[in-house]
Amino acid sequence: MKPVIDILEERISAAMAAAVGRSDCAAIVRAATDPKFGDYQANGVMALAKKMKTVPRQLAEEVIKNLDVDDICEPPEVAGPGFINLRLKTQLIADKLLEINKDSEHRLGVEQTSQPKTVVVDFSCPNIAKQMHVGHLRSTIIGDCVCRMLEFLGHKVIRQNHIGDWGTQFGMLIAYHRRQIDIAADYATGKVSSFPHVKDLEEFYKKASELYGSDASFAEEARSCVVKLQSGNPVMCSSWERIVDWSRNEIYPIYEKINVILKREDERGESFYKGMLSSVVAELKKKGLAVESDGAVCVFPEGFKNKEGKPLPFIIQKSDGAYLYATTDLAALRYRVDELGVDKILYVTDARQKLHFEMLFASARMAKWVSDDIELSHVMFGSVLGEDGAPLKTRSGENVKLKELLDEAVERAKAVVEEKNPDLDKDKKDEIAKAVGIGAVKYADYSNNRTSDYIFSFDKMLAMDGNTAPYMQYAYARIKSIERKAQTRDVDIEHELAGLKTLNLTEPAELDLAKTLSRYGEAIQAAAADYRPNYLTAYLYELAQKFSGFYTNCPVLDAGSDKRPTRLLLCDLTAKTIKHGLSELLGIEVVEQM
RNA sequence: GCGCCUGUAGCUCAAUUGGAUAGAGCGUCGGUCUACGGAACCGAAGGUUACAGGUUCGAGUCCUGUCAGGCGUGCCA
Incomplete structure (x- = not known):
């Protein structure tokens, strides 16, 4: 339609x-x-x-x-x-709703694109061996939402998780891992009497970097580990794999918890491109685009100036020969263009990397590695701030860990459920708390303009009023409650909907709601066109508000037979639209009761 | 220094990219209740969109300048 x-x-x-x-x-x-x-x-x-x-x-x-x-x-x-x-015309709205009703399980009146594109979305990108923090949350969920919207509109989406699994930090991690193994062996044979237990990856990383900073011989060892790793030494590689896998055990449960579709097969970490880096540099040199400057190999894309007004370098190889993220990004870009056949590449990262991506795109275009009809976009986002307006940190000044933040959201939601609905059984309460808590965190992020910073507040996001996930979830639960009540009153909803040939939209609240329902596709188009989930949340909020207006003014089950089928349809489509928007596009669960 | 971004109601945010009288929520004040779920609904007050100019039929949005804050700015990502 x-x-x-x-x-x-x-x-x-x-x-x-x-x-x-x-x-x-x-x-x-x-x-x-x-x-x-x-x-x-x-x-x-x-x-x-x-x-x-x-x-x-x-x-x-x-x-x-x-x-x-x-x-x-x-x-x-x-x-x-x-x-x-x-x-x-009211008649048009009525016809549209009947049309939507024909395929309300799937499309809800939303057309697929006539020009499907192949789109790579590069998002999430956690660092191995480091805890995911709130900064990763934005990339992860915004990227996920963009993927879901584009897929729903009929585009071919290729998710790429460019995880940080190949930096110089692996030297110290591997060196530390080797030490741990040695100590474990000594412990097993009784050579040492204690084994320093490392409780998680976070601590592992912290201890390794402490040692790196304080112990010169360890630092030396770490540097040699990097060299060995990069030349394929099997011992180093096995340590590396061990550490990467260890991280995966933390990352994937989080994706699952926040309903993000990102699988092992979507991983194309930095290590994936390691074999392509030297040819990236060699080719750019050959084309005359990369030149040596102060010992480093640089591209000087047009239009970028440094502090002295001289050309600004895009460094692709350090003076010690090592490659950088610029190199990896160039390799990734080529891979995506040549091997994945993209029309579009979206990079969902924070706004601070703007210059990097501008230079990356300019360099790639100068090298003619990407044709003019391929769109390269930096889908950037602002920072998550604490209530004081400074970047969100714990009291001791550390990054807030994503896992802990999510746990707290669920816990707080749980307390609300306990208070509002103490009679539900425990499993139900847990399910609701999870949907509400996680949903609230995600929704709060989505509902802000992506490009601006926002202040993180549990109280605001878990509020049941306003543009929040719980408000939407509540509207959904109320409709489900009507449906449950219908059964006890022998109202056969399916039968009434099936027999619906014309709608009776006379009340202003009915027409308002109907019009809003018919605009779902427009909202998705607008949100997808600029990769802005807040257009979708604004629509869902408006829909939920219109529903509330309808709900207070128009009795459904007690309506006469001339009105009831229309109102049942309005309820049904509202529930399905909210559910689709929340769970299919934003990855936020709905619940039957809350 | 230069570049980019931001500055909107007491607070937190919108404003579909130049459209009509700048909208929400929180908070404040005042209403609605025999309720298909009150985690609700309705209303009021609250604005010189940081400031000063300019372009335009029309500016929160574009241009110039000023002020304030943030970020970036050659070997991290």
Whole structure:
């Protein structure tokens, strides 16, 4: 089903073209800024009038004469400086809902794209041997949501988890691991009497880096481990694998916990590209793009200046011969273009890396490794801040661990469930607490503009009012409650919905809700076009609000037989839309009761 | 120094990319209750969109300058 907004855009653009006799006309149809203006407004006439040097309102009248939208709208009106206001016919809304109802299990009236693209989404990217912290949360869930939206719209999405598994930090980790093994052996044979127990990876990393900083001989050993590892020494490699696997045991349960679709097969860590790095440098040198400067090998992409106003280097090989993330990113980019056949690559990382990606893209384009029709986008996001406005830290100044943060959210949600609904059995309570707690954290992140920083607050995100996950979940649970109640009253919902041939939308609250339901596709399009989940959350919030209005004004089960089927449909589609938006696109669970 | 980003109600955030009278929630004040789930609903007060100019029929959004904060800026990622 083609979105109404697209139909209007086409028809009004055509009417504009007919009115002035030129083809470059854009109607710029948007949702109306105020309900009193109708449902949609076309903003394009005023810009066109400027180009044509005519009076906007007159031109708008002219456009309307050439416009035929009788099948979908009430007569269009010219308003203000030259807007064209459009109000949809109630009949159209009713027809749309019936149409949506035909496939409400899957598409909910949302069209698939006619131009599917192959899109690589590079996201999450945790560092091996380090705990995931809140910074990783944003990349992970925003990336996941972008993938889900693009997939739902019919694009081919290739998830790429570019994990940090090949940096110089592996020297100290491996060296430390070797020491541990030695000590363990000595302990087993009785040579030493105690075995320093390391409780988790976090501590392992901390101890290794402490030793690295304080013990020169260990540091030396660490450096030699890196060299050995990179030349394929089997002992080093086995330690490396052990450490990477150890990390996976922490990372994957977190993905599962937060409902992120990211599997082992999506992993293309830095180590994956290790064999391609030397040829990246060699080829760039051959093309004359990479040159030596102060001992390092650099590309100087056009348009970037350093502090002295001289060309800014994109360093691809250090003076000691080691490669950097720039090199790996270039290799990854080539792999994605050449082997994965992409139309688009999205990098979901924080805003601080903006310059890096601008230089990466510029370098790759200079090398002609990526053609002009391939889109490269840095889908950046702001930082998560504490209540004091500074980057979120624990009291002792450390990064807040993601696992602990999630546990606390679930715990707090649990307390609310206990208070509100003490009679539920324990498993139910746990299930609700998990859905609400995790959902709240994710939703709070999604509902902010991706590019801005936001202040993390448990109290705000777990609030049941406002634009929060629990508010949406609550609306869903209330509908499910109506459905349960229907059974006790011998109302056969399926039967009533199946027999529905026309809708009876007379109450303003009904029509409002119906219109909002019919716009789900528009919301997803808008969110997917700019990779901005907050457009989707804003829509879901509006939907839940419209439902609340409907719910308080329009009894469903007690409605007469002329109204009840329509209202049951409104409930059914609202529940399905909320569920789809939350669980399929945002990865947030819904619950039948809460 | 240079570059990028940010500055919107007491607080936390929106504003579909230049559209109409800048919207929500929290907090404050005032209402609704025999309730298909009160984790709800309705209403009010609260704004010179940091400041000063400019472009435009129209500016929170674009341009210039100022102020404040953040980030980045050659061998971390």
